[in-house]
Amino acid sequence: MTSAGAVALELSPPPSGDDGGVPPGLARIRAFVNTREIDGDEVVEGLATPADLRAWAMAHGLAGGGAAFDDADVALVIGVREALRDLLEGNAGHPVDPGAVAVLDEAAAGSPVALRFGADGAARLVPGADGVRALLGQVFADVAQAAADGSWARLKACANGGCRWAYVDASRNRSGRWCSMAGCGNRMKGRAYRRRARAGAGGGAVAGGGAVAGGGAVAEARTD
Numbered sequence: 001m002t003s004a005g006a007v008a009l010e011l012s013p014p015p016s017g018d019d020g021g022v023p024p025g026l027a028r029i030r031a032f033v034n035t036r037e038i039d040g041d042e043v044v045e046g047l048a049t050p051a052d053l054r055a056w057a058m059a060h061g062l063a064g065g066g067a068a069f070d071d072a073d074v075a076l077v078i079g080v081r082e083a084l085r086d087l088l089e090g091n092a093g094h095p096v097d098p099g100a101v102a103v104l105d106e107a108a109a110g111s112p113v114a115l116r117f118g119a120d121g122a123a124r125l126v127p128g129a130d131g132v133r134a135l136l137g138q139v140f141a142d143v144a145q146a147a148a149d150g151s152w153a154r155l156k157a158c159a160n161g162g163c164r165w166a167y168v169d170a171s172r173n174r175s176g177r178w179c180s181m182a183g184c185g186n187r188m189k190g191r192a193y194r195r196r197a198r199a200g201a202g203g204g205a206v207a208g209g210g211a212v213a214g215g216g217a218v219a220e221a222r223t224d
């Protein structure tokens, strides 16, 4: 039985490979943010070209996916994606960059979302524009849905600055800080341990500013 006046927001199908318990819209935002993969000083950009953007949008059921995008669209989408990543760091307890908020505000103003009613009477948030603006409208509708159902606060960016992978914090008290304990959690704890050990040893050359730990390749796989 549905109570009168309740509005259920329904969006496009979830990304494939979704894990149980994660709302479809939240999973799609996570997939969007993770189109850029950072591993230390190595970055893999999944949306480097208009063709990449088109393929990704179609694969994830995003409105506007059939559009012919150009380089300016790619730059716009990447700007929004990185601003969202900043917000996910905010969800993890870090200060939110005002510049990221400004980027999102401006992009949202140009990417309207409209309320539509289906034949079954259910209300849906749908993009109110075409092309890349439809794609962004869908992303913003997903954000609105996640904020409405309370799942938004669980979506975070990994506290490892050499990772920043978006992940859903499944910890009971929502205190998770890393994309995976086996990967970044141990990596960051190991780094802190080595720093303490170095400080304790009181000597030796300390290389660089410590932004990137010197030495070997980091091989842990992310879990999501």
Ligand SMILES: [Zn+2]
Pocket (backbone or CB within 6 Å): 158, 159, 160, 163, 164, 165, 178, 179, 180, 183, 184
């Ligand atoms: Zn990580």
